Amino acid sequence: xxxxxxxxxxxxxxxxxxxxxxxxxxxxxxxxxxxxxxxxxxxxxxxxxxxxxxxxxxxxxxxxxxxxxxxxxxxxxxxxxxxxxxxxxxxxxxxxxxxxxxxxxxxxxxxxxxxxxxxxxxxxxxxxxxxxxxxxxxxxxxxxxxxxxxxxxxxxxxxxxxxxxxxxxxxxxxxxxxxxxxxxxxxxxxxxxxxxxxxxxxxxxxxxxxxxxxxxxxxxxxxxxxxxxxxxxxxxxxxxxxxxxxxxxxxxxxxxxx
Amino acid sequence: xxxxxxxxxxxxxxxxxxxxxxxxxxxxxxxxxxxxxxxxxxxxxxxxxxxxxxxxxxxxxxxxxxxxxxxxxxxxxxxxxxxxxxxxxxxxxxxxxxxxxxxxxxxxxxxxxxxxxxxxxxxxxxxxxxxxxxxxxxxxxxxxxxxxxxxxxxxxxxxxxxxxxxxxxxxxxxxxxxxxxxxxxxxxxxxxxxxxxxxxxxxxxxxxxxxxxxxxx
Ligand SMILES: Nc1ncnc2c1ncn2[C@@H]1O[C@H](COP(=O)(O)OP(=O)(O)OP(=O)(O)O)[C@@H](O)[C@H]1O
Ligand SMILES: [Mg+2]
Numbered sequence: 001x002x003x004x005x006x007x008x009x010x011x012x013x014x015x016x017x018x019x020x021x022x023x024x025x026x027x028x029x030x031x032x033x034x035x036x037x038x039x040x041x042x043x044x045x046x047x048x049x050x051x052x053x054x055x056x057x058x059x060x061x062x063x064x065x066x067x068x069x070x071x072x073x074x075x076x077x078x079x080x081x082x083x084x085x086x087x088x089x090x091x092x093x094x095x096x097x098x099x100x101x102x103x104x105x106x107x108x109x110x111x112x113x114x115x116x117x118x119x120x121x122x123x124x125x126x127x128x129x130x131x132x133x134x135x136x137x138x139x140x141x142x143x144x145x146x147x148x149x150x151x152x153x154x155x156x157x158x159x160x161x162x163x164x165x166x167x168x169x170x171x172x173x174x175x176x177x178x179x180x181x182x183x184x185x186x187x188x189x190x191x192x193x194x195x196x197x198x199x200x201x202x203x204x205x206x207x208x209x210x211x212x213x214x215x216x217x218x219x220x221x222x223x224x225x226x227x228x229x230x231x232x233x234x235x236x237x238x239x240x241x242x243x244x245x246x247x248x249x250x251x252x253x254x255x256x257x258x
Numbered sequence: 259x260x261x262x263x264x265x266x267x268x269x270x271x272x273x274x275x276x277x278x279x280x281x282x283x284x285x286x287x288x289x290x291x292x293x294x295x296x297x298x299x300x301x302x303x304x305x306x307x308x309x310x311x312x313x314x315x316x317x318x319x320x321x322x323x324x325x326x327x328x329x330x331x332x333x334x335x336x337x338x339x340x341x342x343x344x345x346x347x348x349x350x351x352x353x354x355x356x357x358x359x360x361x362x363x364x365x366x367x368x369x370x371x372x373x374x375x376x377x378x379x380x381x382x383x384x385x386x387x388x389x390x391x392x393x394x395x396x397x398x399x400x401x402x403x404x405x406x407x408x409x410x411x412x413x414x415x416x417x418x419x420x421x422x423x424x425x426x427x428x429x430x431x432x433x434x435x436x437x438x439x440x441x442x443x444x445x446x447x448x449x450x451x452x453x454x455x456x457x458x459x460x461x462x463x464x465x466x467x468x469x470x471x472x473x474x475x
Contacts, residue, residue: 091370
């Protein structure tokens with residue numbers, strides 16, 4: 001971190017993105033989206049289905065280009081961050097034909113790190129995340145929660161300070177989900193991670209985020225940005241928590257009823 | 259046994275050519291466009307029908323007749339029984355199932371998997387190694403299994419054609435002509451059992467490489 005207290009990790013400025021549908025007509029997915037996500041913080045993107053949340057992550061990751069506007073990571077172009085970015089896709093994050101060990105070590109393998117260092121690092125991560133004993137299993141042999149744990153392990157192994165996470169916990173039961181939310185907060189703090197986190201769950205956003213960006217139904221536009229200045233760990237039963245939940249819920253409902 | 263030598267050669271040649279071409283065509287739209295009509299046309303031609311034509315082209319020439327230089331007599335005898343025409347149609351029978359399932363295996367890779375490794379900074383070669391090939395592998399083996407069945411059928415039939423002096427199909431035919439029905443029956447049994455064994459072996463391999471697919475739905 002430089003002299004400025006908060007620098008921007010991810011920023012989008014007037015992003016427009018159109019897709020061509022099967023019939024050949026243009027469908028606008030993002031309509032002039034601008035947002036800033038601060039360094040070392042979790043920023044949550046909340047919005048109804050089809051509001052372009054995944055599209056935003058893909059544009060920031062550099063695998064997709066916007067039609068106009070600019071996307072930056074730490075003030076630089078996304079494609080400069082290829083290999084320096086952790087990305088969890090919405091579905092199918094682990095490679096099903098690889099053992100957990102190889103999945104977690106994949107980012108290391110790709111940069112050509114030798115087997116030994118890789119093995120040590122993976123073992124350390126498995127221990128940290130409670131994945132001991134699953135190393136030689138395949139993803140389908142693990143529960144959904146353990147799979148997402150392994151996916152987070154892979155982000156850790158990559159060592160990137162920027163994480164893009166697309167609804168990583170949405171398929172999990174409440175208890176597992178809350179456990180992983182706490183784990184994520186801990187990892188983000190310990191490793192100074194900046195994360196852009198997509199979720200459908202208002203509760204999840206209020207629990208994790210320092211900033212919540214609400215998107216409208218497609219074409220996606222930013223409806224409102226909330227900062228949540230409550231220190232972690234947050235108490236779900238506190239009044240303040242309830243107030244934030246309520247604030248965001250109202251906003252989202254107004255979006256949905258438009 | 260001559261039959262197995264012919265099978266290995268023709269079938270092996272089929273796989274060696276079909277897999278790389280399939281991997282290539284699966285990744286490139288242009289290559290696929292070029293291959294598609296040719297492949298679809300060619301594969302609907304029954305290889306047995308091709309045998310007379312192939313025989314006209316190659317005559318009865320065998321591998322021995324195109325190999326130059328001295329060789330021991332027994333080697334010459336063996337190679338002399340591997341007719342080029344027969345190899346061609348075996349290749350024909352093996353190539354298409356393997357080629358088509360390979361391209362299918364490549365084309366059905368999920369975008370998310372490729373994106374995932376791309377963002378990790380994977381090169382084209384690494385994307386192929388880590389994602390495309392492992393995904394295509396069970397499809398390749400499955401195509402091989404189908405191709406093996408086809409090739410086996412074609413081979414036995416082809417051995418009944420003139421110019422052949424060995425092989426299980428030839429024996430079957432000769433036994434039948436001389437009304438030696440015990441021998442005929444034995445030959446049929448051998449054909450069936452060999453087919454079964456070969457299929458079982460490939461099926462084993464298939465299970466070993468495709469175990470993760472059940473979770474892919
Ligand atoms: N490759 C594509 N081709 C055509 N249209 C697309 C493509 N990807 C996304 N879209 C369209 O863009 C819009 C936004 O999609 P996106 O996946 O970003 O939404 P989302 O907010 O992530 O939705 P969800 O909450 O369901 O994951 C949708 O209308 C979608 O149909
Ligand atoms: Mg999405």
